[in-house]
Amino acid sequence: xxxxxxxxxxxxxxxxxxxxxxxxxxxxxxxxxxxxxxxxxxxxxxxxxxxxxxxxxxxxxxxxxxxxxxxxxxxxxxxxxxxxxxxxxxxxxxxxxxxxxxxxxxxxxxxxxxxxxxxxxxxxxxxxxxxxxxxxxxxxxxxxxxxxxxxxxxxxxxxxxxxxxxxxxxxxxxxxxxxxxxxxxxxxxxxxxxxxxxxxxxxxxxxxxxxxxxxxxxxxxxxxxxxxxxxxxxxxxxxxxxxxxxxxxxxxxxxxxxxxxxxxxxxxxxxxxxxxxxxxxxxxxxxxxxxxxxxxxxxxxxxxxxxxxxxxxxxxxxxxxxxxxxxxxxxxxxxxxxxxxxxxxxxxxxxxxxxxxxxxxxxxxxxx
Amino acid sequence: xxxxxxxxxxxxxxxxxxxxxxxxxxxxxxxxxxxxxxxxxxxxxxxxxxxxxxxxxxxxxxxxxxxxxxxxxxxxxxxxxxxxxxxxxxxxxxxxxxxxxxxxxxxxxxxxxxxxxxxxxxxxxxxxxxxxxxxxxxxxxxxxxxxxxxxxxxxxxxxxxxxxxxxxxxxxxxxxxxxxxxxxxxxxxxxxxxxxxxxxxxxxxxxxxxxxxxxxxxxxxxxxxxxxxxxxxxxxxxxxxxxxxxxxxxxxxxx
Numbered sequence: 001x002x003x004x005x006x007x008x009x010x011x012x013x014x015x016x017x018x019x020x021x022x023x024x025x026x027x028x029x030x031x032x033x034x035x036x037x038x039x040x041x042x043x044x045x046x047x048x049x050x051x052x053x054x055x056x057x058x059x060x061x062x063x064x065x066x067x068x069x070x071x072x073x074x075x076x077x078x079x080x081x082x083x084x085x086x087x088x089x090x091x092x093x094x095x096x097x098x099x100x101x102x103x104x105x106x107x108x109x110x111x112x113x114x115x116x117x118x119x120x121x122x123x124x125x126x127x128x129x130x131x132x133x134x135x136x137x138x139x140x141x142x143x144x145x146x147x148x149x150x151x152x153x154x155x156x157x158x159x160x161x162x163x164x165x166x167x168x169x170x171x172x173x174x175x176x177x178x179x180x181x182x183x184x185x186x187x188x189x190x191x192x193x194x195x196x197x198x199x200x201x202x203x204x205x206x207x208x209x210x211x212x213x214x215x216x217x218x219x220x221x222x223x224x225x226x227x228x229x230x231x232x233x234x235x236x237x238x239x240x241x242x243x244x245x246x247x248x249x250x251x252x253x254x255x256x257x258x259x260x261x262x263x264x265x266x267x268x269x270x271x272x273x274x275x276x277x278x279x280x281x282x283x284x285x286x287x288x289x290x291x292x293x294x295x296x297x298x299x300x301x302x303x304x305x306x307x308x309x310x311x312x313x314x315x316x317x318x319x320x321x322x323x324x325x326x327x328x329x330x331x332x333x334x335x336x337x338x339x340x341x342x343x344x345x346x347x348x349x350x351x352x353x354x355x356x357x358x359x360x361x362x363x364x365x366x367x368x
Numbered sequence: 369x370x371x372x373x374x375x376x377x378x379x380x381x382x383x384x385x386x387x388x389x390x391x392x393x394x395x396x397x398x399x400x401x402x403x404x405x406x407x408x409x410x411x412x413x414x415x416x417x418x419x420x421x422x423x424x425x426x427x428x429x430x431x432x433x434x435x436x437x438x439x440x441x442x443x444x445x446x447x448x449x450x451x452x453x454x455x456x457x458x459x460x461x462x463x464x465x466x467x468x469x470x471x472x473x474x475x476x477x478x479x480x481x482x483x484x485x486x487x488x489x490x491x492x493x494x495x496x497x498x499x500x501x502x503x504x505x506x507x508x509x510x511x512x513x514x515x516x517x518x519x520x521x522x523x524x525x526x527x528x529x530x531x532x533x534x535x536x537x538x539x540x541x542x543x544x545x546x547x548x549x550x551x552x553x554x555x556x557x558x559x560x561x562x563x564x565x566x567x568x569x570x571x572x573x574x575x576x577x578x579x580x581x582x583x584x585x586x587x588x589x590x591x592x593x594x595x596x597x598x599x600x601x602x603x604x605x606x607x608x609x610x611x612x613x614x615x616x617x618x619x620x621x622x623x
Contacts, residue, residue, distance in 0.1 A: 065579050067526050069390020120420060152417075217441075250443045250470045291473065356392045362417040364441060367450045 003209065003243045004202050007184065010239065015232045022046035031055055036288045041238055044284035045231045050276070056283040060312040063290050072352050073293075073315045073360045074345065075123035076116050077157070079324040079336070080104050080143060084129030086196030088182070090224065090260055090267040093129040093336050095195060102324045103134050109143050113150040115327040119319060119345040122362040123153040125178060127322075127336070130159035130198060137165055144172045153364040155218070159197070160207040166214030173368045176218040177211035179204070180258065183227040184236040188270070192227065208240075212248035217364070219244060219251050220295060225278065226260035226269030234281040238288050245289070254293030254315070257282055261299050261338050275304055279311065286312035298341040305341055309355055318348035371602060373569050375408075375547055376463060376495030376516045378434055382407045383564065384594040385436070385549060386587070387574025389415070394428040396583055401430055404587035409433045410465050410572065412440035413455045426460065436497065438465035445484035452489050464489055465519065466498040475525045479506040483513055490514025499551055502536035507544050517546050519572065522563065523553025526575045530559040534566070541567045557586075557593030564597025565605060 019042070027049045030040040043049060044056065081103035084093045104112065116124060126143065128135035135158045147154055155176030156169065166177070181204060183189050189201050198204065208219045221240055223233040237255055245253045257278055260269045286294060295315040296308050305316065321327050322336040343351075349359040373380045386406040391397040401409055409429050416437075417423045429435060437455035442448035445468060452464045466489065468481040482498045483506060490496045495516045500506055502520035510518055520537050523529035530553060531537065541548050547569035554560050560571045573590055580586035 065390075066528065066575060069575070069578055070392040071390060120423065122417060152414075217443075245473055249473055252472045291475070353393055358391060358393050360415065361420070361423055362415060364414050365416075365451065365454060367447060367454075 001209075001247065002202070002206050003240050004205055006239065006243055007205070007236065010236055015229070015235075018042060019046045019231055022048040024048055024051060027052050030287075031059065038239060038242075041284060041288040042235055044287060045235055045280065049284070050280060053276070053280060053283065056280075056287065057311055060283045060286040061310050064286060064312045064314065067291050068314050069358075070356055071358045071360045072309065072313070073123065073363055074121065074318055074348065075125060075153075075155075075315060076119070076121045076317055076345075077127050077320050077322065078109075078112055078116060078124045078147075079127045079322060079326060080109065080139075080158075081128040081131070081134045082324045082336070083131040083134035084196075085131050086129075086198040087194045088198065089192045089194070090227070090269075091336065101129075103128075103139075104325060106142060106146055108325060108328065110146050112325065112327045113147055117150040120349075120361055121318075121345060122151055123155070123364070124151050125155040125157050125176070126174075128158045130196070132159060135159065137161070137168055140169060140174075141172050144169075144174070148173050148366055152362050152366060154366070155220075160204055161210070163210045163214050166211050166216065170215045171368060173366050175216065175364060175366070176220065177208065177216045178220040178256075179207045179211070180222040180224060180256070181205060181237075181240070182224045184223055184233055184240075185228045188228050192267075208244055208253075209247070212244055212251040212253075216251060218254060218293065219248075220254040220256060220293065222256035222258055224258050224260055225273040225281070226271055229271060230273045230277050230281060234285065238285050241285075241289055241292060245292070252291075252293060253289075254295060255285055255289070256295040256297065257285075258297060258299055261340070279308070282308070282312055298339040301340040302343055306351065306355070309352070309357060316348065318343065318345045371598065373547060375497075378407075380407045380434075380570075382591070382594075383570040383598055384560070384591055385410065385551075385570055385572035386577070387572060388412075388425060388429070389440075389574055390578035391583065394425060397425075397578070398428045398430065400577055400583045400587040401433065403584050404577070404591050406587075406591075407433050408436050408463075408570075410436040410438045410574075411460075413437050413451050413458070413460070414441045416455075416458065416460070418458055434463060435461050436463040436465050437461070438499075439467050439485075440469075442466075442468050442485075443470040444468065445481040445488070448481070448485040449488050452485075452494060453492075456494070462493060463495045463497070466496060477501055477521070479503060482506075483509045486510050486515050487513035490516075497549065502533040502540060504536070504539050504543060507540050511544055511546050515546055517549050517569070518544060519549045519551040521552035522550045522559070525552040527553050528555025528576055529553050530555055531562055531566075537563075537568070538566055557589040560590055561593040561597030561600070564594055565600045567601055570594075 157178040298320040352359045385408040388411045437460045439448040439451040468478045497517045499519045523532040549570040550563040550568045551572040
């Protein structure tokens with residue numbers, strides 16, 4: 001089984017025409033429904049639905065409060081290594097970019113862990129460039145021994161692995177997998193991923209499914225917004241999430257809405273994705289996937305993130321560093337991309353409380 | 369009239385159990401627990417942060433209530449058992465609400481795995497309260513396995529849809545000897561009263577209180593509704609007649 005089969009069907013749709021043909025009346029009908037079909041989801045992503053953002057926001061807020069309460073889960077990324085074997089034109093870690101590469105030693109990992117834990121953070125995601133040699137399972141298992149002392153949930157955002165490799169990491173305490181398809185348009189994908197194993201579109205597409213199959217408690221997917229038409233990409237991301245949720249009921253499937261940020265290459269986004277566009281994608285996804293986790297990262301500005309809080313978001317990062325060793329030495333080396341929201345965990349917690357949201361620092365307990 | 373509920377040797381005068389998720393902050397939660405006059409409060413072990421004095425939710429639960437840790441997040445009996453043991457080892461007492469949910473879409477409990485976990489944990493001396501999909505056979509198995517009370521859902525969790533499983537729950541109330549606590553789905557005080565009028569021994573409410581505009585007053589409203597529903601039940605509700613009784617009966621001429 002693979003989402004690839006579904007994707008091939010999706011690709012036969014004439015998106016431009018379908019989106020343009022949606023009328024105000026179609027949107028109004030969808031807004032009265034409790035359970036949304038794929039067609040309804042498309043309706044909410046259409047240009048016509050832009051006239052109904054407030055109604056969508058009210059409904060999204062209501063559904064999110066009902067299922068998640070007045071809470072927001074906080075987490076931080078921990079960058080382990082910036083060695084990478086791929087060329088991705090929009091990423092600073094791309095193998096073509098020349099900068100001194102680094103991988104943390106166990107002592108350095110402990111140092112970073114202590115600093116993050118001191119901020120009160122209990123959930124982390126381990127990140128690395130994509131290099132099987134540098135961010136190997138052996139290295140990750142060693143790291144987990146150190147990290148389990150400090151954290152109650154540890155997710156993974158590294159190179160795609162095989163099912164058995166994920167199973168091994170799940171057995172050692174990893175409970176979440178984040179993997180972005182970047183772009184669901186195969187042609188555009190080929191054009192921006194020009195070197196390395198990441199060129200294998202289908203292997204990457206099936207990665208979240210391998211993770212779910214291997215027993216990951218949560219799987220988080222996304223399209224990098226700005227690489228192709230955001231309406232189409234958001235539609236496919238939602239369908240991918242629904243496919244995973246339907247086939248892996250035990251796994252919590254989440255979605256993110258990363259927009260391309262300035263990076264070390266000279267890559268410019270193909271499509272401009274405005275704040276309004278991002279909000280529409282987020283709201284349509286919440287209404288289509290009422291129980292999915294929705295993450296907003298520090299890629300976005302503090303002002304914009306604050307406004308997004310009541311719209312359906314359930315997870316936020318705070319005080320993030322996208323640099324290997326960046327918590328210990330804030331000014332060091334090469335970041336993966338620039339972040340926009342530099343507020344501390346304490347500031348974000350205070351903001352959430354002021355907005356009537358309980359910051360949730362711990363929402364799992366490692367059992368292995 | 370003395371009317372107390374005894375579970376696991378604890379005598380309870382309040383039949384309203386309270387959940388702790390979904391509140392805007394711990395202070396609000398604490399106030400709501402107080403106004404609800406609840407004596408049993410459930411808390412997810414996954415949310416308990418023993419390392420943090422300020423963030424530890426347990427510190428904000430009043431001392432006089434019985435803490436009922438739950439196994440939220442468990443997808444199998446084995447995970448539920450491990451979470452229960454961790455809760456006990458963390459000093460959270462020996463009550464446990466078993467939640468085994470392997471369905472992230474509707475969050476419906478897995479009765480089979482719940483029976484297995486009930487059996488193991490009851491043998492280990494836990495006061496076990498399994499959360500389940502209303503089903504008489506599964507409830508009997510849980511009772512047999514040593515459950516101290518059984519907690520059928522009224523409607524899918526967080527749905528606020530009320531007692532949609534009414535017939536099934538009524539059968540459980542009639543047939544199961546241990547207390548029945550209706551958990552999940554109750555959206556309004558009147559629905560809590562309805563469960564109590566049916567003869568349920570208690571109800572557990574979280575979403576409807578925690579996400580109300582005024583959770584503290586809503587907790588109070590539920591407190592009154594549960595007491596009122598219980599009193600109605602104890603006072604012997606009259607049979608419900610489908611038609612008005614005719615003042616001139618058809619057989620009146622028979623004398």
